[in-house]
Amino acid sequence: MEETSSFVVVSNRLPVSRDEEEDSWVTSSGGLVSALVPILRERDGVWIGWTGAPDFAPPPFAHDGMRLDPVALDQDEMDRYYLGFCNNTLWPLYHNAIRTPQYHRRWWHPYRRVNERFADEVGRVLAPEGVAWVHDYQLQLVPGLLRERRPDATIGFFLHIPFPPVELFAYLPWRESLLRGLLGADVLAFQTEQSVNNFRDAALRYSTARKAGDGLEYAGRRVTLQCAPISVDAEAFERTARCVFGQANELRQRFAPARRILLGVDRLDYTKGIDHRLRAIQTFHERHPEDAANTVLMQVAVPSREGVLQYAEQRERVERLVSRINGEYGGPGYTPVVYMYRHLEFEELVAAYVAADVMLVTPLCDGMNLVAKEYVASRTSDDGLLVLSEFAGAASELTDALLINPLNLDELAETLRHAVRISPSEMATRMRSLRETVRRNDVYRWSRACIEALET
């Protein structure tokens, strides 16, 4: 296999996971992977990333028509780089500090070291004048480090999470280094205009960058700032939805016969607002017992970052609320909240979307939130309702959802009541417009826009 490539994608995780029982690799699901696999195949590209396990980095291999190049992290790096700096410093800070970020030098140094390792590997694999596309907050130093190694490269960076307001970013003791890292890119892309503006403010205040049109000038180069909201493979969701009507009916019969299904599907992350959502469900039962008793909330919580204390605390909080609601408002033959703490396979997930009358996507802060777009893409006619937090990136595009402030529990409870009583014509008008938006702006359009910006 040829070692170098003129198109290299870099992310913290590789787009595959290990199935130990079958002794094989499984391609991950998700918008980014489905958009990039065809591009990587077409361009004979390489994807560089971590396998997700400590000290496990087999030599480069081919899978599903992609060339994959694993980077090794040891246990100490997993603890300090991944759980520490990425998910205890950057993650809470970039999500508006809704949990207190921890700042430790003993985490910063491994973050830098791991970023250097990724940059070394890209520098080795990238063919002369090739394109490197770096993803997300775990690798913010890579663009700058790569530019030092490979000034001939074209470098793109996409941030999947929000970039915080400058007043918050200012707290980061290593803010200048992070900006130097990011400004190594030719194109810096964000999910929303708000993030573009926040980044521009931070760069103007804490780096030597200067305004140049809509972008910046830095170290004698032009840096393009792009707003590129990521999306889903809308056609794949709709196609699958048409094949899982049977499964969706079974779900209805099993968990909510003759009732409306409200659905929540989230990584179990404190940014997702699952606890606030449950407290709004509680208020709904208190205030409007008859309407509420006609509903079942199916809450899927996907395990995530279990090694971080705040995630374990959030799980306890959520599970306590579920059992309190079921204890207070349930009875023989009625469970108000059906709770699952696990990952759903693709078809199971789409069947849940098809079964759901109302989708609740109520994060406190979220870069985009693809669940909102997946639900819309899984509708096969203009029914179903989306209740969406105004603090999800998706809210800028999905303006025909019922938009709410997830911290306003009274408003959310009243919105639930409105959702179960909504007129068929209002529901159809809203869903028709949402479906058009998601179909038009699918993940392939997103990747084309990003790559075009890099190649012009």
Ligand code: F6P
């Ligand atoms: O979008 C944010 C993100 O951190 C991605 O980078 C990542 O793929 C996903 O959430 C899941 O997080 P993790 O890789 O920490 O399990």
